[in-house]
Amino acid sequence: QKEVEQNSGPLSVPEGAIASLNCTYSDRVSQSFFWYRQYSGKSPELIMSIYSNGDKEDGRFTAQLNKASQYVSLLIRDSQPSDSATYLCAVNRYSGYSTLTFGKGTMLLVSP
Amino acid sequence: DGGITQSPKYLFRKEGQNVTLSCEQNLNHDAMYWYRQDPGQGLRLIYYSQIVNDFQKGDIAEGYSVSREKKESFPLTVTSAQKNPTAFYLCASSILGTSGRTDTQYFGPGTRLTVL
Numbered sequence A: 001q002k003e004v005e006q007n008s009g010p011l012s013v014p015e016g017a018i019a020s021l022n023c024t025y026s027d028r029v030s031q032s033f034f035w036y037r038q039y040s041g042k043s044p045e046l047i048m049s050i051y052s053n054g055d056k057e058d059g060r061f062t063a064q065l066n067k068a069s070q071y072v073s074l075l076i077r078d079s080q081p082s083d084s085a086t087y088l089c090a091v092n093r094y095s096g097y098s099t100l101t102f103g104k105g106t107m108l109l110v111s112p
Numbered sequence B: 001d002g003g004i005t006q007s008p009k010y011l012f013r014k015e016g017q018n019v020t021l022s023c024e025q026n027l028n029h030d031a032m033y034w035y036r037q038d039p040g041q042g043l044r045l046i047y048y049s050q051i052v053n054d055f056q057k058g059d060i061a062e063g064y065s066v067s068r069e070k071k072e073s074f075p076l077t078v079t080s081a082q083k084n085p086t087a088f089y090l091c092a093s094s095i096l097g098t099s100g101r102t103d104t105q106y107f108g109p110g111t112r113l114t115v116l
Helices: none
Strands: A011-014 A019-025 A033-038 A045-050 A054-058 A061-066 A071-076 A085-095 A097-102 A106-111 B004-007 B010-013 B019-025 B031-037 B043-051 B054-057 B064-066 B076-078 B087-094 B111-115
Touching: A011 A019, A019 A033, A019 A085, A019 A106, A033 A061, A033 A071, A045 A054, A045 A061, A045 A071, A071 A085, A097 B043, B004 B087, B010 B019, B019 B031, B019 B087, B019 B111, B043 B064, B076 B087
Parallel strands: A011 A106, B010 B111
Antiparallel strands: A019 A071, A033 A045, A033 A085, A054 A061, A061 A071, A085 A097, A085 A106, B004 B019, B019 B076, B031 B043, B031 B087, B043 B054, B064 B076, B087 B111
């Protein structure tokens, strides 16, 4: 059973629209959740972290966490062509030492 | 400038060779990690270390080895026992989380390894 699942996409949205990226996870005790953006051929860069249920906003980005449903999402408002990338969801797992499990990522394409 | 450096950027290996990928950080982070990424795949954990002279196997440690002799450095050796080593290798570091949380991992630029 996969531990972190994301729709591989591509998710295509027009410039200026809201992009909604979703992620589900299987470990009920997970407490740390991260969204990374990865451009083709580059390393991942952090977009946002979230630890508590609810919404967390940072500029055009909003992360939403629902631990009861084991669901975390990322909303990108006013999408720009420069947002076109693969978005990776990462969730912590704790087994003595705490590490991250990554989803396979959702490719987002923003068309001008 | 604080950050994580990886070298080389590109590496070519012949069959049967061991190669070592370098990872250095000056962020004063205790924890360091090695991941492998294959095309269209997420990141898979190879090894991680939370303190000098101690490290743990991740999900795909077979065919790899690491050392952590200094806080700043966490080199990865890809041995000849790794049957399919062609991939993008990413090093990351973080502070140690508390109370079951994991802190943000920051990534180096990566090394792309190709087996000839």
